[in-house]
Amino acid sequence: MTTESPATSDRPLPAVEGVTHRFVTVRGVRFHVAEAGAGEPVLLLHGFPQHWYAWRAVIPELARDHRVFAVDLRGCGWSDAPRDGYQGTALIEDVLALLDALGLDRVRLVGHQSGGWLGFRLCLAAPDRFSAFLAVNSSHPWPRRRFGLPLYAWRYWYTALWEYPGVGRRVLRHCPAVTRSLLRYWAGRSARVDESALEEFVQAHRPSRRARAGEQLLWQFVLHDIPALARGRYRDRRLTVPTLLLLGDRDPVVRPEPLTGAQEFTEALTVRVVPGGHLLPEQAPGVVAAAAREHFGRP
Incomplete structure (x- = not known):
């Protein structure tokens, strides 16, 4: 375990x-790891196909009263991209090992999209x-x-690309227009898109x-997480970490309807719907930061 300067x-x-x-x-x-601010630590986990820069407008907001760490997950951004280790359990072990290396015993956690799913698994595991x-x-x-998994899963059609x-890597590498189109689709047709940031994630x-x-x-995720959901593996797991789930009312992928009513399995989860699409950290960074600050301030 070593800590190094940027190279x-x-x-x-x-x-x-x-x-x-x-x-x-x-x-x-x-x-x-991108780092800013001082105070109680907050760890930010990005979604795919983005990296730490997806939090560029949220970091300054939270850094006013928190020490913020935005991590590039394995294979993403400026982190190494080894040939294996991408199963969910391995990603959990990555994040926990990073917390140890950074000297962080306990943190506040924020996760977007697939980083949010990883966050739920982290809160259940540790x-x-x-x-x-x-x-x-x-x-x-x-x-x-x-709602049933098949009735809802069609919204994730884009992942097939x-x-x-053997196919996905070729699309990501040689068909950048696909990634551009999907990021714009997530933001919404009428939403303004930061073209320079979009191109950063594409490249x-x-x-x-x-x-x-x-x-x-x-x-x-297809091999392990989806079958686990289909079999109801998590229905015996109780979330104890106080959790707020922030959803966009115009999100074309993650809709609120199947995600309300989870109190049957956990009383620690609150769902809130706000204006916006699937890229709230970029579309509404002030809303995300305010929600984080409010939620983190609760006992």
């Missing part, structure tokens, strides 16, 4: 005022490491049964090893 990477790191960068090696993988959790544009492990072994997964990593991240 030359595939692409230059985008500049965000007040943010510094470091690389931490754990579990044989070098992870990139609840003592997280004092509160804000999930954004994410499903949770206890969707309402009457990225996940199938992030075009190198061959990163395209393969993106494919593997999604394929492991």
Whole structure:
């Protein structure tokens, strides 16, 4: 386990005022961590196909009274992209090892999209490491049964373009228009899109090893997480970390209807719907930061 200074990477790191960068090696993988602010620690987990820069407008807001850590997960952004280790349990072990390496015993947690799903699994696996959790544009492990997984899963049709072994990596690498179109689709037809940021996320997964990593991240979800949901594996698991789930009312992927009523399985979860699409950290960073600050301030 070593902590290192930033080194030359595939692409230059985008500049965000007040943010510094470091690389931490754990579990044989070098992870990139963006850091800002001072105070109680907050860990930010991005979704796919994004990386730490998806939090660029949220970090300065939270850094006013928190010490913020935005991690590039395995295979994403400026972290290493090894050939394996993309199953959910391995990602959980990555994050917990990073907390140890950073000297963080307990943190507040924020996760967007697939980073939100990882956040739920982290809170179930190691609840003592997280004092509160804000999930954004994410499903949770206890969707309402009457909606049925097949009736809801069609909204994730786009993952088929990225996940199938041998196909997904080629789409990510050689068909950047697909990634551009999907990011715009998530934001919404009438939403303004930061074109420079969009291009950053498109280019992030075009190198061959990163395209393969993106494919593997999604394929492991198909192989393990979806069957677990279908079998109701999480229905015996109780969430104890106080959690707020923030959903966009115009999100074309994660809809509120199947995600309300989870109190049958946990009283620690509150669902709130706000204006916006599937990219709330970029579309409504002030709303996300305010929700985090309010939620983290509760006893």
